[in-house]
Amino acid sequence: MKTRNLIGFFFFLILSGTTISAFGRNVEEKEEGKEKFKASTYILEHIADSHEWHILTTKKDTIAIYLPVILFTKETGVNVFSSKKLAHRKIYKGFMLAEEGDLKGKIVTINAEGRIDEENLPLDFSMTKTVVGMLSAAIIGLLLFLSLARSYKKTGISHPKGIQSFLEPIILFVRDDIAIPNLGHKYEKYMPYLLSAFFFILINNLMGLIPFPPPFGANVTGNIAITFVLALCTFLITQFSGNKSYWRHIFATPGVPFWLLPVMIPVEIIGMFSKPFALMIRLFANITAGHIIVLSLICLIFIFDSLALAPVSVFFVIFMDCLELLVAFLQAYIFTLLSALFISLAVQEHH
Amino acid sequence: MILLANSLTTPASGTLFWSALIFGLFFLILTKFAWKPILNAVKARDELIKSSLESAEKAREEMSKLQSDNEAILRKAREEREGILKEAREMRDKLISEAKGKAAEEAEKLVEKARAGIESEKRKALSEIHEQVATLSVEIASKLLGEKLKQTGEQEKLIDHYLKEIDFNKN
Numbered sequence: 370m371k372t373r374n375l376i377g378f379f380f381f382l383i384l385s386g387t388t389i390s391a392f393g394r395n396v397e398e399k400e401e402g403k404e405k406f407k408a409s410t411y412i413l414e415h416i417a418d419s420h421e422w423h424i425l426t427t428k429k430d431t432i433a434i435y436l437p438v439i440l441f442t443k444e445t446g447v448n449v450f451s452s453k454k455l456a457h458r459k460i461y462k463g464f465m466l467a468e469e470g471d472l473k474g475k476i477v478t479i480n481a482e483g484r485i486d487e488e489n490l491p492l493d494f495s496m497t498k499t500v501v502g503m504l505s506a507a508i509i510g511l512l513l514f515l516s517l518a519r520s521y522k523k524t525g526i527s528h529p530k531g532i533q534s535f536l537e538p539i540i541l542f543v544r545d546d547i548a549i550p551n552l553g554h555k556y557e558k559y560m561p562y563l564l565s566a567f568f569f570i571l572i573n574n575l576m577g578l579i580p581f582p583p584p585f586g587a588n589v590t591g592n593i594a595i596t597f598v599l600a601l602c603t604f605l606i607t608q609f610s611g612n613k614s615y616w617r618h619i620f621a622t623p624g625v626p627f628w629l630l631p632v633m634i635p636v637e638i639i640g641m642f643s644k645p646f647a648l649m650i651r652l653f654a655n656i657t658a659g660h661i662i663v664l665s666l667i668c669l670i671f672i673f674d675s676l677a678l679a680p681v682s683v684f685f686v687i688f689m690d691c692l693e694l695l696v697a698f699l700q701a702y703i704f705t706l707l708s709a710l711f712i713s714l715a716v717q718e719h720h
Numbered sequence: 721m722i723l724l725a726n727s728l729t730t731p732a733s734g735t736l737f738w739s740a741l742i743f744g745l746f747f748l749i750l751t752k753f754a755w756k757p758i759l760n761a762v763k764a765r766d767e768l769i770k771s772s773l774e775s776a777e778k779a780r781e782e783m784s785k786l787q788s789d790n791e792a793i794l795r796k797a798r799e800e801r802e803g804i805l806k807e808a809r810e811m812r813d814k815l816i817s818e819a820k821g822k823a824a825e826e827a828e829k830l831v832e833k834a835r836a837g838i839e840s841e842k843r844k845a846l847s848e849i850h851e852q853v854a855t856l857s858v859e860i861a862s863k864l865l866g867e868k869l870k871q872t873g874e875q876e877k878l879i880d881h882y883l884k885e886i887d888f889n890k891n
Contacts (some may be wrong), residue, residue, distance in 0.1 A: 423823035518758050521758050592739075594731035698735075
């Protein structure tokens with residue numbers, strides 16, 4: 370009971386933190402008298418990647434964690450500096466953050482005329498909000514599972530203790546309900562990938578749900594680059610473990626008349642790519658949608674410009690967060706399950 | 721807004737690079753130092769549990785087999801005991817009856833012997849009596865014949881006298 374109260378209080382704090390930061394922005398914009406509170410801009414700024422980790426906007430200034438910028442250009446080579454130098458539309462070493470247009474939020478080079486040089490865009494390898502969030506998730510995951518492995522060395526084959534009793538059922542779930550039903554006796558070879566993908570997605574999903582202190586709350590698995598990399602891994606593993614029967618199925622589908630092959634081969638090749646593509650889009654869309662819904666519900670307060678709406682909004686946000694907790698597990702499960710399924714289609718012996 | 725949404729669906733090269741690097745390292749490190757030891761430990765435990773269950777099952781089967789064996793042995797022993805007892809009883813009865821028969825026979829024999837003895841004694845006695853009677857008769861006759869010649873009256877007295885003398889009962 371006590372823990373539940375504490376968690377509830379924590380949630381309240383977090384939510385009020387989020388609302389205060391939004392509120393601050395709202396006030397600022399109103400004082401400037403330029404524009405009304407724009408929910409879509411606010412939400413998309415939170416969803417999209419950025420070079421700084423915005424925490425709070427007060428009347429005086431903005432509190433944010435400025436992340437390192439790493440740029441690569443043909444002329445200047447590698448440039449590493451803090452994103453603080455680009456804050457508030459500053460230009461540093463001929464770079465600036467684009468404010469509008471196609472390149473909004475991206476770092477661009479400024480040419481001698483003081484205009485954006487679209488020909489010579491720098492390659493941006495910055496540690497953005499998403500990258501830092503992902504890195505933190507990876508470090509948390511590493512610490513968690515390395516200590517788990519150590520505890521296995523200590524306890525040997527006796528019953529699971531402590532952290533083991535919490536994580537082992539999930540590992541066994543991945544093994545017994547995802548890997549073995551799909552891959553059969555070949556499951557062991559693919560277990561490391563499936564476990565890594567499952568926990569990487571799960572930790573990132575869960576961290577994305579916790580809105581406040583900085584390594585949390587980044588929209589990592591709702592970033593298409595990350596889901597792309599994960600889907601690419603599944604794609605590569607599928608292709609490289611594909612056996613003769615898999616390739617025959619693509620280039621000489623059994624049971625299909627000869628004259629249909631010119632149609633079937635392109636269809637099968639599209640199928641090769643559409644499977645991981647679906648993986649990429651599914652994870653990205655689900656997590657992004659969850660973040661958008663939660664933020665939209667908070668935005669309701671500012672859209673109607675009434676604190677009276679806050680309890681309703683907070684209630685719905687809590688409801689959505691519970692739902693998102695389920696989605697976090699579900700999406701990690703679905704991604705891993707479908708990866709196992711696609712790999713199993715490539716390695717199965719016969720049809 | 722649409723443009724920002726567009727940037728959402730376009731993977732950024734830097735993020736691609738970092739996510740490939742981070743996920744790659746995450747995968748490699750965990751595969752080497754976490755997944756393999758964990759999966760091996762879990763597998764070893766599973767196998768241990770499986771084999772222990774199997775051996776327990778086997779032991780249980782052996783137990784029940786032993787028990788049934790024991791029961792069979794016990795039953796057999798009981799049957800044997802019963803048989804032995806029965807045999808003993810029969811033997812005893814037989815012995816008793818045999819002994820009884822023998823005793824009766826023996827008794828019969830004894831009685832027979834006694835009877836035969838009695839018979840022979842009797843016959844002997846009778847023959848003795850006969851002999852004596854004959855000798856006495858001869859004596860009496862000779863005496864009678866001798867007396868007759870002297871005195872007829874006297875003779876009769878003598879016969880009576882001698883007859884009185886010969887007391888049959890004395891014999």
